Amino acid sequence: MFRFLALLALLLPLAPAQAYWxxxxxxxxxxxxANVRPATRAAIRRVLADQALLGTPECPAGDVAQASYWADCVKPLKDAAGQSRFGYAYAWHYQNVDVCRPFDRTSACIDGNCVSAQVERQAALLRAPDTTRADRVRxxxxxxxxxxxxxxxxxxxxxxxxxxxxLAAAYGIYAxxxxxxxxxxxxxxxxRAITSGPPLVRRYPAATRARLAAGDVASWSRESWQVSHDAVYASALGGDACAPSPARVTLDDxxxxxxxxxxxxxxxxxxxxxxxxxxxxLG
Incomplete structure (x- = not known):
């Protein structure tokens, strides 16, 4: 029973309703x-009070936690003709920039169809005074x-x-x-990362906020790309991120x-x- 429960605990985070993201x-x-200004917090609540304007009762967005995965929740929704309602946004969730070539965000973001361009675009829409209420909550x-x-x-x-x-993978002894x-x-x-150590959700000192939030969307994009090279692929491929990928890799304990x-x-x-x-x- 213990082994069964241990395997179940590993499996549950991957179920559609409990996926990590x-x-x-x-x-x-x-x-x-927890770290925005009080005025921003109040503005967020006012905007999310318009969640009904999203037209997606299957995917609520009444608070920041719900709204944070709304964009994934709506992916399978279809209109009366059976067409995807949010298919236009599929490419907005990522940008496939090759980690084994010089960083090139431009070619991965043609017409704004990548995650970093959409972070910038949605922030601009949220900031613009003439954005409609429906567009603002979206x-x-x-x-x-x-x-x-x-x-x-x-x-x-x-x-x-x-x-x-x-790239198929095994996680420790579980594969x-x-x-x-x-x-x-x-x-x-x-x-494991989120639940190890002190709770992540708390108010941080101003100096910590300034240090970790320094830069802009473009620099954050490049940084995440570098992490993909240095941590994700290097750890999976024996230290050489650009080595040929095998059929399967193992991340040991x-x-x-x-x-x-x-x-x-x-x-x-x-x-x-x-x-x-x-x-x-919004602040």
């Missing part, structure tokens, strides 16, 4: 909410989500493997067939322990940087 997005949004939900996506390294850089989805390097970082590794703080830092940075964007847009 539901938990991860919630954590990043809550960090941001922009806030997208921004809350995309700021999290930007700090998941495999949404910022990959090796032509769909953000690691095509279900449906694991890949992306789901490892989304699921059990992220669960020592590697997992080494990587968890890196992902924990990404979550914290994502939250404090989102707070900075929200203060600029």
């Amino acid at each position: 539901e938990y991860g997005h919630e954590t990043i949004a809550r960090i941001a909410y 922009a806030l939900a997208f921004l809350l989500h995309f700021a999290g996506d930007l700090h998941q390294p495999l949404h910022a850089g990959d090796k032509s493997d769909r953000g690691g989805n095509d 279900p067939k449906r694991f890949n390097i992306h789901s490892v970082w989304d699921g059990p590794l992220a669960e 020592a590697t997992v322990a080494r990587l968890a703080p890196t992902l924990r830092d990404q979550v914290l940075k994502g939250g404090l940087r989102l707070a900075k964007l929200l203060d600029r847009a």
